Amino acid sequence: MRYDWHLGLIWEYREAFIAGLLVTLKLTFVSIVFGTVIGFVLGIALSIKAWFMRPVHLIIHIYNALFGWLPLLVLLVWMYYFLPVLFDVRFSALTVCYVALSLNLSAFIADVVRGAISEIPSTFIEAGKAVGMPSLLILRRIILPDIVRIALPSLVALYINQFKWTTLGSVLGVTELLHTADVIMIQTYRSLEAYTAIAIIYLVVVGIFNLVYLQIQRMEFFKQRA
Amino acid sequence: MQELFRLEDVTVGFGSHEVLRGFNLTIYDKERVAICGPSGTGKSTLLRCLNLLEHIRDGCIYFRGEKIIEAHAGTAKVLVNENQHRARVGIVFQQYNLWPNKTIIDNITEGPIYVAGVTRKAAVARAKELCAMVDVNPFATAQNGHSAPKYPPQLSGGQQQRVALARAVAMDPQVLLLDEITSALDPPLAAEILQYLKKINETFHIPLVLVTHHVEFAKSLASRLIFMKDGRVVVDTPVDEIERFAKNTDFQRYLEPMTADAEQATRG
Numbered sequence: 272m273r274y275d276w277h278l279g280l281i282w283e284y285r286e287a288f289i290a291g292l293l294v295t296l297k298l299t300f301v302s303i304v305f306g307t308v309i310g311f312v313l314g315i316a317l318s319i320k321a322w323f324m325r326p327v328h329l330i331i332h333i334y335n336a337l338f339g340w341l342p343l344l345v346l347l348v349w350m351y352y353f354l355p356v357l358f359d360v361r362f363s364a365l366t367v368c369y370v371a372l373s374l375n376l377s378a379f380i381a382d383v384v385r386g387a388i389s390e391i392p393s394t395f396i397e398a399g400k401a402v403g404m405p406s407l408l409i410l411r412r413i414i415l416p417d418i419v420r421i422a423l424p425s426l427v428a429l430y431i432n433q434f435k436w437t438t439l440g441s442v443l444g445v446t447e448l449l450h451t452a453d454v455i456m457i458q459t460y461r462s463l464e465a466y467t468a469i470a471i472i473y474l475v476v477v478g479i480f481n482l483v484y485l486q487i488q489r490m491e492f493f494k495q496r497a
Numbered sequence: 498m499q500e501l502f503r504l505e506d507v508t509v510g511f512g513s514h515e516v517l518r519g520f521n522l523t524i525y526d527k528e529r530v531a532i533c534g535p536s537g538t539g540k541s542t543l544l545r546c547l548n549l550l551e552h553i554r555d556g557c558i559y560f561r562g563e564k565i566i567e568a569h570a571g572t573a574k575v576l577v578n579e580n581q582h583r584a585r586v587g588i589v590f591q592q593y594n595l596w597p598n599k600t601i602i603d604n605i606t607e608g609p610i611y612v613a614g615v616t617r618k619a620a621v622a623r624a625k626e627l628c629a630m631v632d633v634n635p636f637a638t639a640q641n642g643h644s645a646p647k648y649p650p651q652l653s654g655g656q657q658q659r660v661a662l663a664r665a666v667a668m669d670p671q672v673l674l675l676d677e678i679t680s681a682l683d684p685p686l687a688a689e690i691l692q693y694l695k696k697i698n699e700t701f702h703i704p705l706v707l708v709t710h711h712v713e714f715a716k717s718l719a720s721r722l723i724f725m726k727d728g729r730v731v732v733d734t735p736v737d738e739i740e741r742f743a744k745n746t747d748f749q750r751y752l753e754p755m756t757a758d759a760e761q762a763t764r765g
Contacts (some may be wrong), residue, residue: 408611
């Protein structure tokens with residue numbers, strides 16, 4: 272079977288594709304920033320083994336279950352459609368996407384960070400104490416750099432997935448890349464061209480992510496010597 | 498002589514096991530005290546308590562006449578800023594505890610820059626001097642002629658321990674605690690460490706408290722020797738009067754199997 276490609280269509284809608292890509296990238300980067308910051312705080316909090324942290328740990332575990340165990344699609348739909356019903360608060364579809372994507376990512380990053388901290392030998396921390404470093408300084412100068420070193424591959428995998436998860440925004444009508452293709456398809460009945468175009472865009476962007484990752488990996492800082 | 502550390506009725510332990518019980522000891526300024534004794538007798542624990550890395554369960558410890566920690570029935574109250582105390586009381590560990598992901602220079606300058614507030618330039622200059630003193634080159638010359646900073650795993654065990662010494666000295670501590678710093682090294686390397694310790698001692702005159710299994714090592718460095726067994730001080734003597742205790746059975750039994758080994762160590 273031969274398919275009659277209308278590639279001109281992609282050029283015709285180039286501005287829509289670019290706009291969609293920008294929304295996708297914005298969703299990705301904003302949620303990565305918030306998800307990472309929240310995830311690091313939670314992961315570090317989970318690693319503090321003190322009796323007074325017990326209730327905090329319980330709250331974090333519930334948080335992780337809620338935002339990490341729920342499928343992202345369920346979380347998005349629930350927040351968008353049922354929060355207004357139950358609590359009379361209403362957010363735009365875009366805001367819900369930002370929040371749900373960030374919370375979901377933060378739950379996974381919390382686990383990654385906790386795992387990375389458990390791999391840091393206690394002697395590193397003791398050596399810091401021995402020269403008189405206060406806890407926060409040990410965290411900043413010794414623990415944080417090692418978390419980043421140890422967790423980098425897991426974090427990059429999560430970040431690349433995050434880019435792909437943004438497609439779920441289309442369900443709420445956020446005009447990210449996938450929804451852009453939907454709209455073009457409805458207007459032109461040219462689904463194959465529209466979806467092929469975005470497939471290529473997704474491939475190229477993930478390819479760029481991976482190239483950047485390879486460069487970062489080569490940096491002196493990320494070499495693990497332990 | 499001015500008093501450096503005073504321990505009064507100190508009890509230390511983990512769980513139901515008490516390592517030291519009702520322990521009393523005074524260490525004076527300018528002294529080089531070696532603490533010897535069989536394993537599990539509380540020597541390292543004692544050292545870690547002086548640095549507040551571990552807390553006592555009962556009794557109190559004074560540093561230069563100032564009470565730093567006080568404990569009753571398992572509840573300890575630290576009376577000084579713990580971090581400030583650790584900054585002035587240097588400690589070197591058996592397993593060096595260098596940060597493998599930081600360069601040699603960074604390992605040494607971390608404390609001076611971020612704790613003591615020394616400028617980076619001054620701290621790095623000092624670190625280089627100390628590296629020269631312990632004969633460790635913190636830079637490797639790459640094939641293209643550029644020098645690249647070295648990391649601890651690129652060094653031998655003996656070199657790593659010397660860097661650990663330099664790191665402790667870089668903080669200009671008022672006393673240096675050495676926790677079995679030669680135990681992870683074979684005798685020739687241990688003897689080497691001894692030479693560097695003597696050099697550091699001659700240059701900076703920092704009082705030393707060292708825990709060691711090597712009596713010969715202790716004898717050639719220390720001014721006072723303490724022999725501990727089961728959490729008690731069995732022998733406490735100036736090093737040059739050590740012969741007076743030759744008849745003490747506990748001490749003797751500990752000395753004998755070690756002597757041959759230790760002599761070898763000092764000979765290198």
